Amino acid sequence: MGGGRDFTGQTIYKRVNGRYIRQVPYKKDILQISSLEITDSYKVDTSKKQITINNISKTKNFSQLESELEKTFGYVEITQQLRKYGNFELVKSGMVAVERMTKLFPMLKNSGLIMRMDGGSREAISGIDFDNNLHFYYNFFKKDNPESIFGNGKYHPKNFSYEQVIAHELGHKLELIFLQKVYPKVTDRQLKALFQTHEGFTYISKVMYQKLYNKGYRGHATEMMKAVSGYAKKNWAEFGAEAIGDVYSNGSKASSVSQLFVLTLLEEFDKLNN
Numbered sequence: 001m002g003g004g005r006d007f008t009g010q011t012i013y014k015r016v017n018g019r020y021i022r023q024v025p026y027k028k029d030i031l032q033i034s035s036l037e038i039t040d041s042y043k044v045d046t047s048k049k050q051i052t053i054n055n056i057s058k059t060k061n062f063s064q065l066e067s068e069l070e071k072t073f074g075y076v077e078i079t080q081q082l083r084k085y086g087n088f089e090l091v092k093s094g095m096v097a098v099e100r101m102t103k104l105f106p107m108l109k110n111s112g113l114i115m116r117m118d119g120g121s122r123e124a125i126s127g128i129d130f131d132n133n134l135h136f137y138y139n140f141f142k143k144d145n146p147e148s149i150f151g152n153g154k155y156h157p158k159n160f161s162y163e164q165v166i167a168h169e170l171g172h173k174l175e176l177i178f179l180q181k182v183y184p185k186v187t188d189r190q191l192k193a194l195f196q197t198h199e200g201f202t203y204i205s206k207v208m209y210q211k212l213y214n215k216g217y218r219g220h221a222t223e224m225m226k227a228v229s230g231y232a233k234k235n236w237a238e239f240g241a242e243a244i245g246d247v248y249s250n251g252s253k254a255s256s257v258s259q260l261f262v263l264t265l266l267e268e269f270d271k272l273n274n
């Protein structure tokens, strides 16, 4: 992309043949453009009213939680370490995301999960890996008030919660499922390589960017990423997972970029099924 226009409307300068030339600010911002696009075709209703949370919120211990999760995910294992050191109520609050996410993205059903407690880094809360392990990091659970780190809305989308964290991780799972559908014949090793280069969400993001381009957007991809969250700038895999977390928590009040990403993801899944 040639540099130049900035959708925030700030005047910026572009270097041309050794001279700086003032650029005309780009008037229409990315959010307005994508809002126009999604009001017509955006069909996912993520409001909490629409999705009743029945079973998981009623569970009282890890064994009950495990058997409820198995109804959705097939085989589920909650490791002894997680049972011993995990804060049950906190884990359960995250698992509510499993029910809601599976209603939004039915392709998550029967994917099987192993939930385990690990050391983790100082900042990380959780993670998911290629072998379906959902990692709960001990350092986070060890904090006196772990949920106090949520809610500033800068590094992560607004209304950040443990639920949103798990929705984010399941977003990565969707990326893997998408890749498996696009490349049904590759080996596990090749698939892992594709996943590690974030091919799945890179693909969706390119389709999404093209939609915005067709509407007149000429900004940089990083500006598009920033409209979702600070962390979304890290790479396309995090961009996608953050957009999913944003739509999960904020529904139609999520960043329009996040909503357009989710819409595009669902459309691309539909294409693969037809």
Ligand SMILES: [Zn+2]
Binding pocket: 168, 169, 172, 237, 238, 241
């Ligand atoms: Zn992530």
